[in-house]
Every structure is written in C-alpha cells, then in structure tokens.
Amino acid sequence: MDFATAVVRLFSREQNALTSAQSKHPDWPEPNYVNPETRLPLLMGVSCASGFVMLVLLGVRIYTRHTMSQRGLGVDDVLMILAAMFSTALVIIVCVCATHGTGYHNWDIRPEWYSTWGKATFSQNLAFAPATTLTKISILHTYLYLFPSRANRIFCKSMMAFLWAWGAIQIIVTCVQCGPLSSYWDTRMKKRCILINPYLYSSGAINSFTDVVVYLWPSRTLFALQMPLLRRLGLLATFSAGLVAVIASILRMVAIHNVSFSSDSTWAGTFIALWKVLEVTFGVKCGCLPAVKPLVQTSFPKLGTSSNRTNTTGLGSSSFNRLENGVSRSHINSDRTVGLQDLRHASLPNGAIAVTSETIVKTRKRADSDSEEWIFTEDDAKEGSIAR
Template identity: 60%
Template sequence: MEMKEILVLQGNTIVQRNRNEMEYGTDTIQLLARAKNPLDVSQSNHSYWPEPNYVNPETRVPLLIAVSCTSECFVLALLSLRIYSRHRMTQRRLGLDDALMVLAGIFATALVVIVCICAVHGTGYHSYDVKPEWYPTWAKANWSQTLAFVPAATLTKVSILCTYLSLFRSRSNRIFCHIMMIFLWVFCTVQIVVLFVQCRPLRSYWDTSVKKSCIPINNYVYSSCAINSATDVVIYLWPSRTLFALHMSLLKRLGLFVTFSAGLVAVIASVLRVLSTYKASLSHDPGWIGTYITICKVLEINFGVICGSLPAVKPAIMACLPKSEKNSGRAKSTPYKNNRFNRLDDSGSSSYVRRERDVPLQNLRHASLPIGAIGVTSEVTVKMNRKDNSVSEEWLITDE
C-alpha cells in the first residue's frame, strides 16, 4: 500500500502525518479547528489546494439540505398518518410503540435541524473554503448530531420490538424482544458516554484555545456502525418465519414480508455511511467528503422511522384503495369465510380462534333425500367472547 503524507494541525503547528495513522475524529477535526487560518500558512506546501474562496465557493449544501428536509417531510407525514390510523380509523388507544416512534421522530427532526446548522457553517464546503469564524458553531452542531442520532436509532428499533410483542405472542418472540431491548439500551448508553469522554475537556471540541486530549475512535466508529447495521438486519427479518407460515396466499405473505422488512433500506444507508467515513479519514478534504456521511446519517434515521411506521398505516392505505382492490385475492366461491387473525405464535396459528368454513350449496339441498323422507336441520349458535385487543396489533395482518 502506498504510504502518503498529509499535513494536519497539531496545536498551532502544521506537521506531517502518515495518512494511514490519521484519526478522522481527532486530526481531521483539528485540521478544521483554527483560531487563525493555518491553511494560509500551508498553502505553499499544498500546491494542489486552491486559494480559499469565501465569496462564491463550490458547495454541496443545497443537496444536503434538500435530501434532509425532503426525507423529514415524509417522516412527519407517516407519523401523523400512523396516529390518525390508530386513534381514528381503528378506534384503538395509542400504544407504547406509537409513543416511542413519535419520540424517535422528534429526535429525527432535531437531527435534521442540526444538520442544516452544520450545512450553513461548513459541512458541504471544501475544507479550504470554510471561514475560521464558522468553526465554533459548526463544531458544536457536529458534536450534537450524535446526541440526536443515537437516541433516534434506538427508539425506532425499540418501538418495532414493542410492536412485535403486541403481535406475536410466542415465548421465543418475547425472549428475543426483551434481550434485544436490553442490548439496544446498553449500546445507546455506551455511545452517549463515548461521545462525552472521547475528548477532554468537553469544550475543546469547539474551543481551539483549549488543549485537547482525545482517544482514537476509528475502530470504535466502524464497530458501532457494524453493530447498528447488524441489529437492523436481525430486527427487521425476525418476523419473516411467522409471516410466511400464515394461512394466506403467497402474494399476501410476500406483501407482509416486504412491509415488515422495508427498514432494511436503512442498512444500505448505514453501510454507505461507513464507507464514506473511511474515505473521509483518508482524504485531505474531509469537510467535502463529509457531506455524504451526513446525508447517509439522516437517511438512515428517517428511513428507519418511515419503514417502521408502514405496518401501522395499513388501515389508512386500505381506505384509499378502490373497493375492487381491497377485495381482490379473496375466494369468490366461498359462501362464508372468516380470515381474521389475532395474535400469532411462531407457527402462524392464532392464540385465540380462527374460524374458516366452506359450505358448498349442494349440501343444503334435499333433492338427494328419498321421497317422503324428512329432512332434519339444526341450528347452532356459537357465542365467542373475545379479549380486549384495544392495544393489540392484530389488525396489521388481517384481510379486512
């Protein structure tokens, strides 16, 4: 591997460092942190760096703001539709999963606001085009991104697990959900603690006059991203075995699988964020490449909230479909068929009662009886007391 040298800021001195030893969370931050512009000092050594352009610089700020705000609009729309579907259309109380998802949406909104502040003060610009007076505000906002990102990601996954607890009543599902919840909360706490202790003192993040002492975080950044992606995959794919065991047509089961696992799109954003972080750690212009890190971070959170809310907005979606679309796929030759599922176990069977009965019309005729015979009919009345499912999610997978 070719060993390249780059210039980084160490204190008030520009020194050469091996690019492979560069820590994105420390040296690149120090490169941008300047009480005076050290890039002016190093301009003669960096012949490939142009003169700073503070008047009309090249920027990716419009792209960053457009992607962030557009995805946030979808988040707010889906959350509003989720609350409306649950409270007004299904006449059910808002559950714990709804409350947690709303909290995740609040943190997602805070993340977008913080990202817009970063965009105005440096993110999306070339490092040499960032004004020195922008740095304190940018550094505070950049530090705050993690403070919004981590709770948003955790709350989204815990909300989905709460939905699983309401929907799937098997013992294995309860064990899985509770173990994952504990792990997610512990992982969230660890990330917040690392954020506060990575560099000491804390104000050294944005105050360049304070001597900074930081711990290396490259390995931590990559490992935390890997853990985050792994938990996404496990959680979104968990109900697939139960969904495919349902007594429904294959097309409907595939539709349910896609609905519940749509959050895997967030995994793609997470992987792209890791790749962008690695590329930025090797770059002499981390501020420019960091634009894609920020975009992937926003999309990862917003996709998680959006896809996590898709199953809950099914009543609203079904209400918008034409009647012919709602009834498509149902058996037309069956005089009576009740396909309602309640809470499910691992095998896809109901914990309560599922009644399905086909009564061919020819069995109701008396033409096959001998002449003079008396046909005897019986009428059975079945009274079923259903438990209160006001906070249950069984309506997510019914045909109605």
C-alpha cells in the first residue's frame, strides 16, 4: 500500500468518525475548526503554574536535606520525588489533552485528535493513582521519624499498607474498567465498561477520607506542645496544609457529577482535569512546605530566629528536632548524651569563685536509615516539650 492510499484511508476513517458522531447528536452545531471556543489557556496556564511551583518546592526540600541535614535524603524524600515525577507526568498529559480536545466543545474536536486524546485521557487516569498514593506514604514515613510513639507507628504502618493496596486497586481498575483497552482511543471499537460513575464517586470519597486522616493525624500531638500559641498554630498549619488537596478532590467530584449530566463532555470535563492537577500538585507542595522554613531562616535571619545561632540554653544550633519520650530534642552529636557547659572559659575577677554547670540530656541514638525533617527549629526544641 503506497503513501497516497494510506492517507486516503486515514482521511476516510476520520470522516466516518465525524459523520458517526454528528449522526448521534443531530443537535450539535456545525464544527468550527478555525477559531473554536476553548478553555485551553485556563487549563494549561493553571496546570503549568502549579506544576512549576511544585518542582520549585521539591528542589528546596532536596537542597535543604542535602546541605542542612546530616543524614541526607531519606525514604520519605525518595517517595516524594517519585510522587513529583508522576505529578509532573500528569501535568504534561493534561496539557496534551488540552491541545487535543479537553476544553473544546465536542463538535469542535477535529477527527484526527480522537486517538491522541483517548490515549492521553487513559494515561492521565493511570498517573493519578501513584501520584496521590506516593505523596501520602511519603508523609507517613516522615511521621514515623518525627513522632516515634507506639500509637503513631501502628497508625502509620497500617495506613501505609492500606494506601499501597488501594493504589494498586486503582491502577488495576483503570486498566480493566473498559474493554478492550484500545477502545479508549479507537472509536471504531465497541467499548464495554463497568459502571464508571459509582467507581469514581467511591474512589474519590476514599481518597478524600485518607487525605483528611493523614494530614490531620499530627494535630493532637502538636496541640499538646508546650510552646507559644502562635508557633504551635504555625506548626499545625504546616502539617495540615495538605487539606487544600482535599478541597480540590471534592471539587473534582462535583465536576465529575456535572460531566455525567452534560451533553458537552469535553467542555465540561475541563474542570475534572484542572482539579485533578491541583489535587496531586498541592499534595506534593504541602509535603515539601516544611523545608522552606529553615532555608528562609538561614537566608534571612532577621525574619525569624536563625537556625545557625547558639541559643541561651547552650543547645547550639539544631539540624533536626524529634519528639521523643515526652520532650523535644536537638540532634547535635551522634553520642547518646549531650553535655552543656556554661561559663567554662569566662574570665573572672581576682578572688571570684568560678561556678560551672553541666546538664546531660539523654537521647536515643538514631539508626542510619532514619530520615530527617526540618520541621522543628531551634526555638521549637527549646520550648516544645509535650504535655502528658
């Protein structure tokens, strides 16, 4: 078959697809391929901007861990990087969808776009599950290190097991919910699907529930910290910022409901893709947000307490503060004790009596596999004992 014949067959197939679509919807107006109405600028602008901010905050997190943390990258960082990779892929795929149908009226979609749009839509759904799952599991790994209580370990490990299983289920259902698989992008094939809307509603509800549980889990511990109210609220806001992703998830479910009752699905479906991008990118951004504080304090000491100064209690500068056995500790040495000596080298007048004091703070030595997180700063360590 020569090239000319192939072009003729392709053109004929596209024309047949267009004719078939118009015959099913006689109320559609004539297609406008010259200057169609589109939501492409909105979808691409918001998606690219949110993805860019996400990558910037991820870079800040990696930089902070690499330069300001003694242990370097941990398991939670690796998982967050993977989550950001899937989120970036989702942003790119949504942009492809926006240039091939999403945000256009159904009748203005060019027939040659059908195949690309179908493949991109399927890939979009496939990338969503690992992006959200890995983000929450990364945050749970951070909780395991920051709050080493028995209740926290049970919660985090149980939730991790559930999220791994639920993420796998979402990927499998995405691949088998319609058959054959090629019917996603080949309009000539007859598509047989399960009841998609009930699955979308139930999966959205489960995702929103796990978001709320994961992001609000540390709130009880943070409320019990004995430190100034504003600082306590600041820590609580840092950990709970991921609830923005819950709002995006709820709005995505509203958009799915609207599309199911719309005769112009690609136009109404703009907001499904938009809220999906915001949900995954905000999850990663909120997971990286705690790394901004130490970098700002180091770069602009006048904005707050510098993380490089020595405090009045002799604790020195701390790279990480972990809540353990009811107190907040600073990691200064890898030894099991930290000696704090005052007035050791002070010059004294003749006849004066020199008095020295030493305080021993017992700590548990961390394993090499432990991760570090710049959440609690030097002042938090000084003031943040837990009320029992």
